[in-house]
Amino acid sequence: MTAPDRPEATPRPRRRPHHVYDAGRDPEPRDSLANERTFLAWVRTSLALVAGAVAVSSPALEFTLATRLVLSLGLVVVAGVALGVGWHRWTRTEIAMRTGGVPPGFTGGMVVLGAVGLLMAGALASTIISH
Known part of the structure; x- marks a missing residue:
C-alpha cells in the first residue's frame, strides 16, 4: 500500500539496444558520454574513408580505371569495418x-590501420608500375 503523499514511481523506459542498457547499473554519465564520443570518432573516421573513396575514384588522379575501382571499393569496405569496430x-x-x-x-583499430596501410601501399605500387 502506498502512502497518499508519496508520488507513484514511474516505470523507467527501456533504452535501445536492450542488451547493452539492461546489463548492470548505469555508470557515471561522464564515462558513458566519453564512450559515446569515442564511438563518434569512429563514425567520423568512417566518413573520412568514404570521402577518400570518392576522391580516389576521380578521373583527375592518374590511376587506371581498375586501380580507382579497387581503391574506392577497398576504402568503402574499410569504412564499413571501421564503423562496425566502433559499434562493437x-x-x-x-x-x-x-x-x-x-x-x-x-585490436580493431590496428586492423583498420593495417587495411588502410595496405590500400595506400597498393596505390603507391600501382602508381610506380604504371609510370
Whole structure:
C-alpha cells in the first residue's frame, strides 16, 4: 500500500539496444558520454574513408580505371569495418562499465590501420608500375 503523499514511481523506459542498457547499473554519465564520443570518432573516421573513396575514384588522379575501382571499393569496405569496430567497441565498453568488467583492447583499430596501410601501399605500387 502506498502512502497518499508519496508520488507513484514511474516505470523507467527501456533504452535501445536492450542488451547493452539492461546489463548492470548505469555508470557515471561522464564515462558513458566519453564512450559515446569515442564511438563518434569512429563514425567520423568512417566518413573520412568514404570521402577518400570518392576522391580516389576521380578521373583527375592518374590511376587506371581498375586501380580507382579497387581503391574506392577497398576504402568503402574499410569504412564499413571501421564503423562496425566502433559499434562493437562502444557496446563492449558500455557493458564493461555497467558490469564492472574489463574494457576491450585496441585490436580493431590496428586492423583498420593495417587495411588502410595496405590500400595506400597498393596505390603507391600501382602508381610506380604504371609510370
